[in-house]
Amino acid sequence: xxxxxxxxxxxxxxxxxxxxxxxxxxxxxxxxxxxxxxxxxxxxxxxxxxxxxxxxxxxxxxxxxxxxxxxxxxxxxxxxxxxxxxxxxxxxxxxxxxxxxxxxxxxxxxxxxxxxxxxxxxxxxxxxxxxxxxxxxxxxxxxxxxxxxxxxxxxxxxxxxxxxxxxxxxxxxxxxxxxxxxxxxxxxxxxxxxxxxxxxxxxxxxxxxxxxxxxxxxxxxxxxxxxxxxxxxxxxxxxxxxxxxxxxxxxxxxxxxxxxx
Amino acid sequence: xxxxxxxxxxxxxxxxxxxxxxxxxxxxxxxxxxxxxxxxxxxxxxxxxxxxxxxxxxxxxxxxxxxxxxxxxxxxxxxxxxxxxxxxxxxxxxxxxxxxxxxxxxxxxxxxxxxxxxxxxxxxxxxxxxxxxxxxxxxxxxxxxxxxxxxxxxxxxxxxxxxxxxxxxxxxxxxxxxxxxxxxxxxxxxxxxxxxxxxxxxxxxxxxxxxxxxxxxxxxxxxxxxxxxxxxxxxxxxxxxxxxxxxxxxxxxxxxxxxxxxxxxxxxxxxxxxxxxxxxxxxxxxxxxxxxxxxxxxxxxxxxxxxxxxxxxxxxxxxxxxxxxxxxxxxxxxxxxxxxxxxxxxxxxxxxxxxxxxxxxxx
Amino acid sequence: xxxxxxxxxxxxxxxxxxxxxxxxxxxxxxxxxxxxxxxxxxxxxxxxxxxxxxxxxxxxxxxxxxxxxxxxxxxxxxxxxxxxxxxxxxxxxxxxxxxxxxxxxxxxxxxxxxxxxxxxxxxxxxxxxxxxxxxxxxxxxxxxxxxxxxxxxxxxxxxxxxxxxxxxxxxxxxxxxxxxxxxxxxxxxxxxxxxxxxxxxxxxxxxxxxxxxxxxxxxxxxxxxxxxxxxxxxxxxxxxxxxxxxxxxxxxxxxxxxxxxxxxxxxxxxxxxxxxxxxxxxxxxxxx
Numbered sequence: 001x002x003x004x005x006x007x008x009x010x011x012x013x014x015x016x017x018x019x020x021x022x023x024x025x026x027x028x029x030x031x032x033x034x035x036x037x038x039x040x041x042x043x044x045x046x047x048x049x050x051x052x053x054x055x056x057x058x059x060x061x062x063x064x065x066x067x068x069x070x071x072x073x074x075x076x077x078x079x080x081x082x083x084x085x086x087x088x089x090x091x092x093x094x095x096x097x098x099x100x101x102x103x104x105x106x107x108x109x110x111x112x113x114x115x116x117x118x119x120x121x122x123x124x125x126x127x128x129x130x131x132x133x134x135x136x137x138x139x140x141x142x143x144x145x146x147x148x149x150x151x152x153x154x155x156x157x158x159x160x161x162x163x164x165x166x167x168x169x170x171x172x173x174x175x176x177x178x179x180x181x182x183x184x185x186x187x188x189x190x191x192x193x194x195x196x197x198x199x200x201x202x203x204x205x206x207x208x209x210x211x212x213x214x215x216x217x218x219x220x221x222x223x224x225x226x227x228x229x230x231x232x233x234x235x236x237x238x239x240x241x242x243x244x245x246x247x248x249x250x251x252x253x254x255x256x257x258x259x260x261x
Numbered sequence: 262x263x264x265x266x267x268x269x270x271x272x273x274x275x276x277x278x279x280x281x282x283x284x285x286x287x288x289x290x291x292x293x294x295x296x297x298x299x300x301x302x303x304x305x306x307x308x309x310x311x312x313x314x315x316x317x318x319x320x321x322x323x324x325x326x327x328x329x330x331x332x333x334x335x336x337x338x339x340x341x342x343x344x345x346x347x348x349x350x351x352x353x354x355x356x357x358x359x360x361x362x363x364x365x366x367x368x369x370x371x372x373x374x375x376x377x378x379x380x381x382x383x384x385x386x387x388x389x390x391x392x393x394x395x396x397x398x399x400x401x402x403x404x405x406x407x408x409x410x411x412x413x414x415x416x417x418x419x420x421x422x423x424x425x426x427x428x429x430x431x432x433x434x435x436x437x438x439x440x441x442x443x444x445x446x447x448x449x450x451x452x453x454x455x456x457x458x459x460x461x462x463x464x465x466x467x468x469x470x471x472x473x474x475x476x477x478x479x480x481x482x483x484x485x486x487x488x489x490x491x492x493x494x495x496x497x498x499x500x501x502x503x504x505x506x507x508x509x510x511x512x513x514x515x516x517x518x519x520x521x522x523x524x525x526x527x528x529x530x531x532x533x534x535x536x537x538x539x540x541x542x543x544x545x546x547x548x549x550x551x552x553x554x555x556x557x558x559x560x561x562x563x564x565x566x567x568x569x570x571x572x573x574x575x576x577x578x579x580x581x582x583x584x585x586x587x588x589x590x591x592x593x594x595x596x597x598x599x600x601x602x603x604x605x606x607x608x609x610x611x612x613x614x615x616x617x618x619x620x621x622x623x624x
Numbered sequence: 625x626x627x628x629x630x631x632x633x634x635x636x637x638x639x640x641x642x643x644x645x646x647x648x649x650x651x652x653x654x655x656x657x658x659x660x661x662x663x664x665x666x667x668x669x670x671x672x673x674x675x676x677x678x679x680x681x682x683x684x685x686x687x688x689x690x691x692x693x694x695x696x697x698x699x700x701x702x703x704x705x706x707x708x709x710x711x712x713x714x715x716x717x718x719x720x721x722x723x724x725x726x727x728x729x730x731x732x733x734x735x736x737x738x739x740x741x742x743x744x745x746x747x748x749x750x751x752x753x754x755x756x757x758x759x760x761x762x763x764x765x766x767x768x769x770x771x772x773x774x775x776x777x778x779x780x781x782x783x784x785x786x787x788x789x790x791x792x793x794x795x796x797x798x799x800x801x802x803x804x805x806x807x808x809x810x811x812x813x814x815x816x817x818x819x820x821x822x823x824x825x826x827x828x829x830x831x832x833x834x835x836x837x838x839x840x841x842x843x844x845x846x847x848x849x850x851x852x853x854x855x856x857x858x859x860x861x862x863x864x865x866x867x868x869x870x871x872x873x874x875x876x877x878x879x880x881x882x883x884x885x886x887x888x889x890x891x892x893x894x895x896x897x898x899x900x901x902x903x904x905x906x907x908x909x910x911x912x
Contacts, residue, residue: 008817009719012711012714012715012719013715015708015711015712016711016712016715016727019708019712019788020730022785023730023731023734023785023788024730024734025749026742026745026746026748026749026785027734027737027742027745029745029748029749029755030741030744030745030748033748033755078645081641082641082642082645083642085638085639085640085641085642086639086641086642086643087639088638088639089638089639089640090639094639096639096640096643099643102643102646102647102651103642103646105646105650105651105654106650107838107839107842108842109654109842109887110842110843110845110846110847110863110890111843111846112846112847112848112862112863112866112867112883113654113657113846113866113883113887114650114653114654116657116866116870116879116880116883117653117654117656117657117880117883118649118653119870120653120656120657120660120880121649121652121653121656124656136649137649139645139649140645140646140649140650143642143645143646147642197736200738201736201737201738201739202739203739203740203849204848204849207848207849207867208867208870217738217740218738218739218740221738221740221741221744222740222853224744225740225743225744225747225853233741233744234748236741237737237741237744237745240737240738240741241733241737241741244733244736244737245733247736248729248732248733248736249729251732252725252728252729
């Protein structure tokens with residue numbers, strides 16, 4: 001291992017601890033006060049579940065939540081299918097890899113720019129803003145991750161495994177479904193998870209492309225931010241945090257079991 | 262029926278021409294070895310036979326059938342890859358059963374066949390394990406089992422033992438020989454290790470770096486009577502000396518500058534063998550007798566000085582410097598049935614060999 | 625090297641949906657944006673001509689300073705994120721292998737939580753009557769609440785908070801694959817910790833650093849939400865200006881033009897930065 005220098009190590013650890021304190025203080029504060037019966041800034045009065053109850057009852061919230069869920073699921077599904085088709089063609093020897101750089105665009109263009117251009121496009125093509133446009137937009141986010149990541153992993157697969165399958169008598173299609181796809185499964189799952197989260201948490205694209213009809217969770221929280229500070233949002237944060245942790249945990253168990261990236 | 266016939270196979274890859282008109286017959290039911298240095302094209306040849314590559318020109322026949330255009334999955338030929346290529350997401354049973362499941366055989370039959378073969382390979386206890394949990398030797402056997410369970414006409418083996426350690430390799434070679442003997446499937450074994458090739462083969466072919474076959478024959482034929490200097494050097498170690506031929510019809514001998522005349526045996530006179538022409542002779546190190554004393558009954562002798570000694574356990578290798586500054590390598594088996602003379606550095610020694618043990622090669 | 629063993633008899637159409645989607649919904653709109661910024665429309669919405677009017681419009685102090693602010697924001701954000709993330713990535717990759725997973729887990733959880741919630745959380749902390757002020761007053765450090773929010777400070781804090789994982793993950797990924805023996809060899813040959821860092825580690829993971837850096841730099845430049853929510857109207861950035869244009873009545877095309885204009889600036893500065901960082905990280909080779 002590397003040479004130990006206790007002073008440097010301590011400094012190192014301090015920096016890291018500070019980083020995590022920085023990351024988690026707001027969240028923890030938020031969580032703690034979600035149980036406070038009085039609205040902030042009043043100091044701690046009583047432990048209560050009241051805000052959580054109010055959360056569950058809020059119809060608008062659930063609608064927004066559901067919308068976000070639908071959009072995220074659709075975007076993920078479309079990206080996934082597009083990705084599998086992309087790989088399928090490549091697996092049959094098609095030279096679709098040369099189109100890969102097209103998908104790096106997502107990283108090069110700031111989301112705001114994308115949102116603005118989509119807005120222009122939608123009005124030009126006379127597509128009304130709403131759930132459809134959101135799904136369209138979010139799928140773009142998805143493709144930018146799914147295609148490069150899955151293709152990269154696909155390229156890393158041992159091509160001799162597909163050869164072995166063919167030699168043993170499987171047709172190219174059978175080989176794809178029995179060998180290639182199963183081996184890509186961890187990556188596909190992990191990227192799906194990633195895309196789902198990105199879409200669910202997305203703000204900028206939703207802000208510009210949702211129009212007046214659709215409301216996503218992010219937009220709902222925004223409206224709450226602007227109107228009143230209610231501990232209901234704290235409660236919401238707590239719930240979402242637990243959900244996120246769950247998803248991250250799934251992601252990690254995938255990662256430790258098999259190689260993803 | 263299960264022989265392979267290659268006619269005029271040509272193949273180019275990115276680096277250039279790899280195979281330049283290969284003609285080869287691999288007899289049915291035999292253990293055939295293809296030996297050649299790394300990069301000579303032997304793996305490419307194997308892949309052509311399996312269908313993983315398409316030849317630029319030429320034909321491949323399986324028995325009487327032209328399989329040149331036949332797609333991979335329709336050829337009754339299986340490969341055991343160098344790194345085994347076991348499916349990591351399937352366990353041992355499913356790996357081996359893979360080809361049988363594709364044929365849609367009844368479940369019971371598949372189970373029977375797979376378990377039977379796993380037993381034969383001593384893998385019964387690992388049936389449900391993932392292949393990544395097995396040792397190298399076990400993985401190798403799974404790869405083998407997977408390739409033969411569906412009874413192919415031909416089994417191709419691409420340096421299958423390369424990843425194993427020495428002792429394991431020796432054992433596997435014997436197992437492979439016994440397996441082939443039992444199955445009577447045609448085996449084509451490709452390797453760069455001459456020890457492996459000589460051990461397993463009924464028949465073998467030597468391939469040179471330019472992708473051409475230099476010699477075909479039984480291991481003994483190839484070892485004892487190499488037809489070219491490449492084969493002589495590549496298979497086993499040998500000493501090569503050059504000189505001029507004289508009196509081929511009456512008392513054949515070779516005249517080597519600075520050393521003298523040495524008797525030869527010419528079993529078959531070839532076109533290039535003319536009076537006074539340049540030629541090479543090849544003498545295997547184990548066919549040279551080294552001694553500090555004068556010994557009778559040898560047809561040839563030369564004097565030299567011992568320049569290095571390497572102890573190999575069962576044999577000792579001497580490098581001897583001759584009068585004309587060339588060196589001869591000598592292997593002496595350390596029998597030590599009786600007290601032997603001790604040969605040391607810088608000793609003057611006599612090297613003896615019989616004319617029957619010399620191979621005459623074209624320059 | 626993948627040997628082509630299978631025939632590509634399948635129609636191209638099978639693999640192409642992704643490509644078509646991307647072109648249709650990503651590049652076409654961008655192209656539209658680009659083209660649209662050059663066109664002029666008359667009041668009655670008829671197409672009058674091509675001009676660079678809109679671009680020349682932006683060559684004035686106020687707009688140029690907006691762009692400059694965004695560049696500065698992006699740059700400082702990237703640098704600060706790098707300074708915070710690199711020690712962490714280094715630690716996770718080399719010194720804390722057993723803690724890796726745990727550290728990563730706790731890093732990604734906030735990363736995967738809704739962005740707005742984080743904004744809200746920081747609101748909560750930084751507000752006039754928020755947590756931090758209450759705490760400081762309670763501890764007696766201050767007597768009056770400090771205005772944290774609606775300031776560039778708040779924007780910066782939130783930017784770093786949000787973008788840090790973006791730079792950390794690629795750097796960590798490339799450090800993870802790093803061969804520790806190279807570091808050991810460097811120490812063995814007499815180099816100090818700092819020298820090893822500069823001459824061995826940084827150059828070899830420069831790819832991860834560059835990836836991470838630009839994953840932060842580029843979005844930061846166009847960042848809209850954070851300045852909008854936390855910065856108040858103190859300073860205008862590209863993102864906020866664009867959104868004002870877009871959501872305004874007649875100014876849509878100006879929004880497009882400004883976007884294009886700033887993108888060009890972004891592109892040029894990114895390229896310059898790229899080469900600069902490259903030069904910075906690579907060791908100077910000896911001249912013979």
